[in-house]
Structures are given as C-alpha cells and as structure tokens.
Amino acid sequence: MEQRRAAEPTHQGPTPEDKSYAEWFAWAKRSGAPAGACHAAAQGAFRALAAGHDMNTAVQWATLAMASPPGLVGQSRQIYCAWYSLGNIDLKLPTAQAHAFANGAIQALEGGTDSMGAHQAGLAAAGITGG
Known part of the structure; x- marks a missing residue:
C-alpha cells in the first residue's frame, strides 16, 4: 500500500479581504485601541461595506x-x-510597503525563521535595506 505524504502548506499570501481587514485593524490601532477593539472595528466596517454603505458609514460602524x-x-x-x-x-510604511513587509515576515516565519529574522525578511520584502 502506497502512502502519500501530505503536501507542505505553502504561503499563499493575504487575500484582498485580508489586506482590507488589516487596514481597518490598523486604522483602529492608531487610536491606541486594544487588539480586540481593532478586530471589532474591522468587522464593523466590513458589515457596513457589505451592506452597500459608503466609507463614511463604514467609519461610523467601525467606531x-x-x-x-x-x-x-x-x-x-x-x-x-x-x-x-x-x-x-x-x-510608518505606506500601505503597499506595509503589506509587502507583513507578507515577507510571515513567509519567513512559515519557513522556520524566528521573529527577528522575520522582521528582517519583512524589511527586505518592503524594499528597505540597511544603510
């Protein structure tokens, strides 16, 4: 009987929804809110947008x-x-660079790197080199 080895999970990267969710999370985090409140804010914004409301309403619902x-x-x-x-x-990275940073760091973590190495990998993925 032949046994098949399960394929190693490969990092697929964040979905557009993950990216948007993270942006709403960070929006709330900038006010100093704890992580739970930031997740609630992102979820509130998603509910508003899914219901067809505009960004101003999404901000109100998130708040x-x-x-x-x-x-x-x-x-x-x-x-x-x-x-x-x-x-x-x-x-203080702009949105696109912050997404590249996060993706690079997570790829490194999934590859077995520690958090310091992941931070360095994230910086490299964001195009930031030591100087």
Missing part, C-alpha cells in the same frame, strides 16, 4: 463596533494584522 467584543478571527488573519500594523504604524 461603534469598537465598544463590542469582536467575532472570531482566524489565527492567520490575526498574525497578518499584527505584522501589517507593525509596518504601517510603528515603521
């Missing part, structure tokens, strides 16, 4: 949602939000 507990958030999305926020808020 109101911060007072409530968030729904469940998958681990991969939580990790992506953390790395994206680090790049966008702490490192």
